[in-house]
Amino acid sequence: MDKISFNFKNKTAVITGGAQGFGLDIAKRFLNSGAKVIIWDIDPKMVEKSLKDLNNSNLSSNIVDVSNYQEVDRTVKEITKNSNIDILINNAGITGPTATLWEYDIEMWKKVVDINLMGTFNCCRAIVPNMIKNNYGRIVNVASVAGKDGNANASAYSVGKAGAIGLTKSLGKELADKNIAVNAVTPAGAKTRILDQMTKEHVQRMLSKVPRGRFLEVEEFTSLVCWLSSEENTFSTAAVFDISGGRSTY
Numbered sequence: 510m511d512k513i514s515f516n517f518k519n520k521t522a523v524i525t526g527g528a529q530g531f532g533l534d535i536a537k538r539f540l541n542s543g544a545k546v547i548i549w550d551i552d553p554k555m556v557e558k559s560l561k562d563l564n565n566s567n568l569s570s571n572i573v574d575v576s577n578y579q580e581v582d583r584t585v586k587e588i589t590k591n592s593n594i595d596i597l598i599n600n601a602g603i604t605g606p607t608a609t610l611w612e613y614d615i616e617m618w619k620k621v622v623d624i625n626l627m628g629t630f631n632c633c634r635a636i637v638p639n640m641i642k643n644n645y646g647r648i649v650n651v652a653s654v655a656g657k658d659g660n661a662n663a664s665a666y667s668v669g670k671a672g673a674i675g676l677t678k679s680l681g682k683e684l685a686d687k688n689i690a691v692n693a694v695t696p697a698g699a700k701t702r703i704l705d706q707m708t709k710e711h712v713q714r715m716l717s718k719v720p721r722g723r724f725l726e727v728e729e730f731t732s733l734v735c736w737l738s739s740e741e742n743t744f745s746t747a748a749v750f751d752i753s754g755g756r757s758t759y
């Protein structure tokens with residue numbers, strides 16, 4: 510099937526967690542559509558591999574832990590010396606272990622919320638002023654169907670993603686009088702490395718709830734993110750776009 514093409518010429522995008530999975534696929538489509546892409550990730554080996562595989566002069570990277578505001582802010586200040594940041598994809602995330610809330614390791618619970626929610630806050634906090642100055646921005650926050658429905662044995666992840674949805678609604682309204690759109694997306698399970706963090710039974714339970722009866726393909730996800738990130742999205746903001754194969758109906 511031919512993919513719809515997007516025009517991202519003269520746009521610079523930061524994609525967090527861009528070294529693999531969803532983030533890397535988004536990076537590829539952005540690059541093919543003319544964007545300059547900067548991937549942020551904490552995994553230097555995966556970053557190096559992806560940079561080598563893609564071999565594209567419009568692609569660069571920073572090793573950044575999105576849960577560390579100082580690191581995020583320092584990196585944004587470096588980038589914005591020479592360029593605006595037009596697009597931000599808050600995609601970095603971890604699921605953490607599969608465990609009931611009352612048995613959940615406390616430090617791990619905080620870490621999962623820190624990366625999924627505070628990571629999204631930190632990147633928006635540091636980058637939005639540049640978008641305001643430029644009166645242009647497209648932000649897509651990668652949440653999850655878990656943030657809408659709540660997944661048993663994944664309380665930290667469900668909370669982190671629900672928080673990212675709330676943040677999207679609030680920030681979208683704060684920026685609605687500018688040419689800046691802030692939206693969230695809520696995918697169901699896709700076969701990326703993140704599934705290795707969960708038990709097989711947990712993944713099977715997630716899949717059994719999806720009326721489409723299969724995993725989401727990364728390319729299907731990328732298509733939705735591309736439209737939300739494009740100049741063509743002039744009206745939708747503060748909204749949550751579902752891509753859960755019918756699991757969530759709101």
Ligand SMILES: NC(=O)c1ccc[n+]([C@@H]2O[C@H](COP(=O)([O-])OP(=O)(O)OC[C@H]3O[C@@H](n4cnc5c(N)ncnc54)[C@H](O)[C@@H]3O)[C@@H](O)[C@H]2O)c1
Pocket residue numbers: 525526527528529530531532549550551552555573574575576599600601602603604624628651652653654695696697698699700701702703704
């Ligand atoms: N794959 C799925 O089934 C699924 C479903 C719903 C939502 N999501 C969400 O989609 C996003 C991408 O997931 P994926 O499936 O591509 O996972 P993935 O594990 O393949 O990729 C996530 C990337 O984020 C990076 N990362 C983790 N912590 C980070 C941090 N603190 N700072 C910077 N980078 C960090 C990792 O190194 C990795 O490269 C996540 O937010 C995830 O919660 C995934």
